[in-house]
Amino acid sequence: MESKYKFIGLAFLISMNVVNAQQSNSWPDRTVLPIEPYQKVGKIAPTIKDSDPIEWPKEISAPNGAPNVLLIMIDDVGYGATSTFGGPVPTPVFDNLAKNGLTYNRFHTTAVCSSSRAALITGRNHHTAATGIIMEFSTPYPGYNSLVPRSVASIGKILTDNGYGTSWFGKNHNVPDWQTSPAGPFNLWPTGLGFEYFYGFLGADAHQFRPALMENTKPVDPYIVDGKVDENYILDKDLANKAINWIQTQKSVSPNKPFFVYYTPGTAHAPHQAPKEWIEKFKGKFDYGFEKQRQMTFEKQKAMGIIPKDAKLAPTPSEYQKWDALSPNMKKIVAREMEVYAAQLAYSDYQIGRVIQSIKDMGELDNTLIIYIMGDNGASAEDPTGHGLTSEIGIMVNGEVDTEEFMLKNLDDFGGPWMAEHYSQSWAHAMNTPYQWDKKIASHLGGSRTGMVISWPAKIKQTGQIRSQFTHITDIVPTILEAASLPVPKSVDGFVQEPMAGTSIEYTFDNAKAPEKHSTQYFEIIGNRAIYKDGWIASTTPKILPWEGNHPASKDPVNDYKWELYNLNADFSQTNDIAAKNPQKLKELQDVFNKEASKYEVYPLDDRYIERLNPENRPNFNKGRNEFVFHEGTSRITEGMAPNMKNTSYSIKADIEVKSGDEGMIITQGGYFGGTAFMLLKGKPTFTYAFSHYPDHKWTIQSPTPLTAGKHTLVMNFDYAGGGAGKAAKVTILVDGKEAAKGDIPQTVPKRFSSDETLDVGEDFGTPVIRDYEVPFKFQGKIDKVTVNLKS
Structure with a gap:
């Protein structure tokens, strides 16, 4: 047999003649992924002694000199928050990268979490990635259904198939709402999108002290050690530890293999939580209020050259809270909120510094491309009160109302595990200095322009400089590919790929005045839209304020909006x-928007928000199902996949076996900030309901008598009053068919128990519904089954 190359894989097994020497000369073709190994074969005879030596199959490796990549993105941080961009929060790691790299002062996102994250990891516009809105609000239309097409491969998949080691740490928020349970499917989880390792959380946010984490596709609870809560645990430190360990392992085992780390902590999305000692560092630092902070930041930005000398400070819309309108006590509360926010952001930056230091200690920093994006959108003003919230889900979604008395009484708990606060809308606006508007407002720079720094010592020589070319979050994947000398793939797993929407910004590394290459970009979130072209931007005037979640939809979201220029x-x-002086230019840009919107599946426009939250609005394996049977050990069933026990009557039946004095959780959903639990508490059948974290929003119905040893059937009947959402209910507990306790629940959760806590059977994870027990509160007896029956 003549010497020839042949590929190892299914194609070769089907036909040895398909692959020949001519094809092998082009190996590897990095435009078609994955890439099969190839092998040079000599003479093959019936025996080893008559055969020529054979080379081992050659597997794909990254191009010579390809850099390691550390891609960092922080959550809900505005342009003017960090010290690097003139803000009040010290971020020395971000500062140092800017000093030794480049600062981009015209970098843009999509204005909300999921959409920015989809664009970031795919290099395509968010609607092309079917992520025109956050996952929990998805609708069936192509640009909004949250099912990222296979024609839109992630950077994780592209780099893995090109010989990189790839990982993802922290926030995901890119798995469809109905696919987030441990039952899968997993094809749109990070590992399904091509990342080799994932350690983080799937939803919009995470409790820093009790996060619902996944390792690849397995639930993990690192804050529980030997069956007890580790009071020293905090998520930001854990993420850094895991990333450091993963990087060290990669380089210890495969020193020549470049790594790609996507590092995206939930900081500084609500809940704002941080170590107490870090919060104390900021005590009294913000007592002067929002307006002064905004002016101070603006002046510092000019002095630093972050913004031009002739830039103006955008006026604060009149709807925002004014500092002088707050009572003296409320000023103390609101200042404390900002102290917590600053502490969380500064602490996260510190942990990122540990990751970077570990890379430096391994001698890998010189050839590591670090892209540090400070905000997946502008700062969040999702505070309808003007004085901040002690529970975002409770107040923004469920209509809970904070009181000054409660907030002041619990001020020392702000930033800790029993508060889930979010700061004032006006602090958010100050963090977005010098722009107007905030997160969710894609039409204006306060929602879409955030800070970015890029460092790559081996490549970037003009360090400490500012780059002012228009750049967009879709530019990141093309930049990474160019840095690694990799082409944009034409086909991945047999699927022809959509073109990249972004443009590599490597052209800016050595030329501050290089003409910008990303000259046209549309923006759209919840009906707010804009179109950028060649230095001009046309923007719709917001109709709905950033903190208005429950609002009526526009009858005509296309024509109901006024345009600005x-x-x-x-x-x-x-x-x-x-706009009034340039109607022709405005019309020209509106036409460009329409063209881009049609091209990228932006239509139909939809400015509904909380109205879309109901899981019934999306595919659900439980639709039409009234009976659910669960078994001990079932856990992490997300709210979108759990039986919908809101605004309806239902019953829970538990068949159990206990010894005298046994206690523990039977079934629970949600947690301390909103949830339910059916359990044995000190041996007594107990049902507890939390509308919120307020003490008078928690109701417990309990049998006066502990269970005797043996088998028992417990039933909890929840009889909903009806007449709308969030109404009252009556609870009755039966033990072996006999009434054991009953009571009233005056107010129930209308919209959502939690954004991160789940339904668990036989134990409880996250926060307890009431503090009379502590997680995991594992059931000490035996649970045969738990049956939930929904009643129409």
């Missing part, structure tokens, strides 16, 4: 609306 080349901070 700005020349960003002369008006850096988008302050001078010149």
Whole structure:
């Protein structure tokens, strides 16, 4: 047999003649992924002694000199929050990267979490990635259904198939709402998208002290050690530890293999939580209020050269809370909220520094491309009160109302495990200095422009400089590919790929005045939209304030919005609306938006928000199902996949066996900030309901008598009053068919128990519904089964 190359794989097994020497000369073709190994074969005879030596199959490896990549993105951090961009929060790691790299002062996101994250890891516009809105609010339309197409491969998949080691640490928020349970499917989880390792959480946010984490596709609870809560655990430190260990392992075992780490902590999305000693560092630092902070940041940004000398400070819309309108006590509360936020962000930056230091200690920093994005959107003003919230889900979604008395009484608990606060809308606006508006408002820079720094010592020589070309979150994947000398793939797993929407920004590394290559970009979130082209931006005027979650939809979201026009080349901070003077230019840009929107599946526009939250609005394996049978050990059933026990009557039946004095959780959903639990508490059948974390929003119905040893059937009947959402209910507990206790629940959760806590059977994870027990509160007896029956 003549010498020839042949590929190892199914194609060769089907036909040895398909692959020949000519094809092998082009190996590897990195435009078609995955890449099969190839093998040079000599003479093959019936015996070893008559055969020529054979080379081992050659497997794909990254191009020579390809850099390691550390891609960092922080959550809900505005342009003017960090010290690097003139803000009040010290971020020395971010500062140091800017000093030794490049600062981008015109970098843009999509204005909300899921959408930015989909665009970041795919290099395509968020609607192309079917993520026109956050996962929990998805609708069936192509740009909004949250099912990322196979024609839109992630950077994790591309780099893995090109010989990188790949990992993802922290927030995901890119798995469809109905696919987030441990039952899968897993094809849209990080490991299904091509990342080799994932350690983090799937939803919108995470409790820093009790997070619902996944390792690959397995639930893990690192804050529980030897059956007890580790009071020293905190998520940001854990993520750094895991990332450091993963990087060290990669380089210890495969020193020549470049790594890709996508590091995206939930900081600084609500809940704002941080170590107490870090919070104390900021005590009294924000007592002067929002307006002064905004002015201080603006002046510092000019002094630093982050914004041009002729830039103007955008006026604060009149709807925002004013500092002087707050009572003296409320000023103390609101200042404390900002102290917590600053502590969380500063602490996260510190942990990121540990990851970078570990890379430096291994001698890998010189050839590591670090992209540090400070915000997946602008700071979040999702506070309808003006004085902040002690529970975002409770107040923003479920209509809970904070009181000054409660907030002041519990001020020392802010930032700790028993508060899930979010700061004032006006602190958010101050963090978005010098722009107007905030997260969710894609039409304006306060929602879409955030800070970014890039460091790559081996490549970037003009360090400490600012780059002002228009850049967008879709530019990151093309930049990484160019840095690694990799082409954009044409086909992945047999699926022809959508073109990249972004453009590599490596052209800016050595040329501050290089003409920008990303010259046209549309923006759209919840009906708010804009179109950027060649220095101009046309923007719709927001109809719905950032904190208005429950609002009526527009009858015509296309025509109900007024348009504004700005020349960003002369008006850096988008302050001078010149639409009335330039109707022709406005019309020109509106036509461009329509063209881009049609091309990228932006239509139909939809400005509904909380109205879309109901899991019944999306595919659900439970639709039409009234009976659910669970078994001990079932856990982490997300709210979208759990039986919907809100605004309806239902019953829970538990068949159990106990010894005298046994206690523990039977079934629970949600947690301390909203949830239910059916359990044995000190041996007594107990049902507890939490509308919120307020003490008078928790109701417990308990049998006066502990269970005797043996088998028992417990039933909890929840009889809902009806007449709308969030109404009262009556609870009756039966033990072996006999009534044991009954009571009233005056107010129930109308929309959502939690964004991160789940349904668990036989134990409880996260926070307890009431503090009379502590997680995991594992059931000490035996649970045969638990049956939930929903009643119409």
